Amino acid sequence: MSMSAVEPGARLSDRFLLEDRVHQAGGATLWKATDEVLARPVAVHTFSRDFERIDEVVTAARAAGRLTDSRLTQVFDAADDGDTAYVVTEWVTGESLIDLLAGGPLEPERAAGLVAEAAEALTHAHEAGLAHLMLTPDRLVWTGGGTVKVLGLGVDAALTGTTSDEPEAEDARGLGRLLYAALTGTWPGEEECGLPPAPTTEDGKPCPPRQVRAGIPGWLDSLTIRAVLQEPYKGHPALTTPAEIAAALAHVPRPMPVPAATPPAVPLPGESADGSVTRIGAPPGMRTTGVQPAPQFATAATPSSGGTSMSRALVIGIVAVVMIAVGLGAWTMGRNLAQPETPQAQAPTPTASKSAEPESLEVVKPVRARGFDPLGDRREHPEIAADAIDGKDSTDWHTDSYTSADFGRLKKGVGLLLDMGKSTRIANVVVSLGGPKGSSIELKVGDSDKLDALKTVAEKNNTSGKVTLTPSKEVSGRYVLIWFTRLPPFEGGFRGTIYDVVVHTPGSA
Structure with missing residues (x-):
């Protein structure tokens, strides 16, 4: 297939189906496409014959594809066979x-x-010899999965031919500008980015954030200016690398993923039920929006004209029941207080004994983790499996995206396998899941890493958020498997996400 013949409906490498042309400029075209092998949406850049920087873009994409930090846009494929050149990356919403x-x-x-x-992610990129050089507010994304994503590493600069003699300083300045924008709602850079320009001092420099908006801590004001201006400020040195900014911000709390535990409110008559979602993947400065997929929740139907009176009657009924319950509770409490205590009432109960058990639990850290897909291609994002046991809620391991909750009917399950290093007694396993309700997971334990040798000891269905899996009886094994049997909705498909796993073993107490 020649580059000039690329049209909607074309397939690249007999795998990537081009669907919607998102943006086209200067010989480069961005598409929304589908990876038909893994049944997931992807972003694809294709290039015309006269595009001058094909080699640079493909080389940058391949270099970015070797990075494993989940906060950077994943590159799935990059090729140039002389006839067709393309770059395939994840489709981020x-x-x-x-x-x-x-x-x-x-x-x-x-x-x-x-x-x-973002600073930590770019620190990892610079350690591998890669820079961004084009950090603007549309390149920093809070994803639908509740994580931070930096878009366009390496590829954006190659597409536009942007270079720098001091790439670390340029990216440190870009991070400072992003922080300035987040604190003030204004942009201290020269390029237009959709935000109003930052106010400036008499010498043309951006005003300190505290002069633009009240309530910004002094240390954060100083840090921002030292990064934006790349110069000392109030006795503190300039911040000239992403690593220095990451170190200066290491102590701040990280944004937490928020599982959608409650359904969205049903819109009132006359209100629009359509939301909008930014579809990311276009070059800097270009944004497209589309209708957000319908929320995957069972919600009540919108009331009809007679619904108001029914709702009022229901509320009155509930209030009446509550009042009766309170009255009975008060009468029972008074009756019990009037009676003398019996010796049996003072004796410890089995429930009281059990409540003390969790205090003696100890955390045992797995030696390693890996994506576990014995029923498929045996690879389920192994490069980010360690992110689920690093103790950080800002990183995660996730499955591939599938077309349905049952893995597109391709397999019965996938999971995250933990190697404890030796046979270990398992009291419980606490799993922090991402996404809305819809995850069904099993806890399997055994001394072999073969699926049929691992025994199911606990399970939770249609769940989300922080989930505790507790075996019904004492169990031990070297391998602990969190096994997804159904996946929750994710960005138009279905994907399981694990932010953190904590394994508890019975303590010595």
Whole structure:
């Protein structure tokens, strides 16, 4: 297939189906496409014959593809066979910093947490010899899965031919500008980015954030200016690398993933039920929006004209029941207080004894973790499996995306396998899940890493958030498997996500 013949409906490598042309400029075209092998949406850049930087883009994409930090856009494929050249990356949906600032500047703590995540990700990139060089508010995204994502590492700069003699300083300045924007709602850079320009001092430099908005802590104000201006400020040195910014922000709380535990409110008559979601993947400065998929929740139907009176009757009924229950409770309490205590009442009960048990539990850390897909291609994001046991809620391991909750009917399950290093007694396992309700998981334990040798000892269905899996009786084994049997909705498909896993063993007490 020649580059000039790329049209909607074309397939690249007999795998990537091009569907919607998102953006086209300067010989480069961005598509929304589908990876038909893994049944997931992807972003694909294709190039015309006269595009001058194909080699640079493909080389940068391949280098970015070797990075494993989940906060950086994943590159799935990059090829140039002389006839067709393309780059395939993940299709990210969520709210960019521009979107987050639509309601005004962020709280200082949240702003610092978002940029801290970006700074750590870019530190890893620079350690591998890669720079971004084009950090703007549309490149920092709070994803639909509740994580931070930095878009366009390496690829954005290659697409536009942007270079720098001091790449670390350039990215440190970019991080400072993102922090400035998050704190003030204004942009201290020269390029247009969808935010109003920051106010300046008499010498043309951006005003300190505290002069733009009240309530910003002094240390954060100083940190921002030292990064934006790349110069000392109030006796503190300039911050000239992403690593220095990451170290300066290391102590701030990180934004937590928020599982959608409750269904969205049904819109009132006359209100729009359509939400909008920023579809990310376009070059800097270009944003497209689309209708958000219907929430995957069972919600009550919108009331009809007679629904109001029924609702009032229901409320009155509930209030009456509550009042009766309170009255009975008060009568029972008074009756019990009037009676003398019996010796049996003073004796410890089995329930009281059990309540003390969790205090003697001890945390035991797995030696390693891996994505476990024995019923498929045996690879389920092994490169990020360690992120589920690093103790950070800002990182995660996740499955591939599938077309249905039952893995597109391709297999019966996938999971995260923990190697404890030796046979270990398992009291319980606490799993922090991402996404809305819909995850069904099993806890399997055994001394072999073969699926049929691992015994199911606990399970939870249609769940989300922090889940505790407790075996019904004492169990031990070297391997602990969190096994997804159904997946929750995720960005138009279905994906299981684990932010953290904590394994408890009975203590010596």
